[in-house]
Amino acid sequence: MDINGTYFWYYNICTRELWLMSRKIVPDQQDENIDIGRFIHEHSYKRKDKEISFGNVKFDVILDSKQGLTIGETKKTSKYSEASKWQLMFYLRVLKMAGINAKGMLLYPQERKREEVILNEDAEKALLEMEQNIEKICTCMKPPKIKRIGYCKNCGYREYCYS
Numbered sequence: 001m002d003i004n005g006t007y008f009w010y011y012n013i014c015t016r017e018l019w020l021m022s023r024k025i026v027p028d029q030q031d032e033n034i035d036i037g038r039f040i041h042e043h044s045y046k047r048k049d050k051e052i053s054f055g056n057v058k059f060d061v062i063l064d065s066k067q068g069l070t071i072g073e074t075k076k077t078s079k080y081s082e083a084s085k086w087q088l089m090f091y092l093r094v095l096k097m098a099g100i101n102a103k104g105m106l107l108y109p110q111e112r113k114r115e116e117v118i119l120n121e122d123a124e125k126a127l128l129e130m131e132q133n134i135e136k137i138c139t140c141m142k143p144p145k146i147k148r149i150g151y152c153k154n155c156g157y158r159e160y161c162y163s
């Protein structure tokens, strides 16, 4: 399975959403939350930063100095910071496996907020465990059951789940 950073984000939000997304079941593209998120991701900080691709991973370089490389991930809200953190951890691990040590920065331009993310041994162990769970969930024939959570009201799949 080709697991990317987005899988880690969904895994930490809703495992059902993870399954749907992994099956390429497209959410409601007219959903305004999806549009705003896409717009912010495409336009925030872009004039200052460079977006680089590394394998199947894309991220913004925030700072490349003697102190090291810092990569960033832009989000529209810090409400889901835990999920965003693990997505960024995954990118940091991809770089580490290629011999590049970097730290991460979560960017919330609408809130004028930044949050540092460091990949340490515990985080690497947690990533590995999550990766195994992601694989288990995505290879199941059926999606996980609906679990009503706060995120449902912002989810592009809500019509699919609740109609």
Ligand code: SF4
Pocket (backbone or CB within 6 Å): 014, 015, 016, 017, 020, 146, 147, 148, 149, 151, 152, 153, 155, 156, 157, 158, 159, 161
């Ligand atoms: S609507 Fe709720 S249960 Fe359904 S996929 Fe979205 S977050 Fe998960």
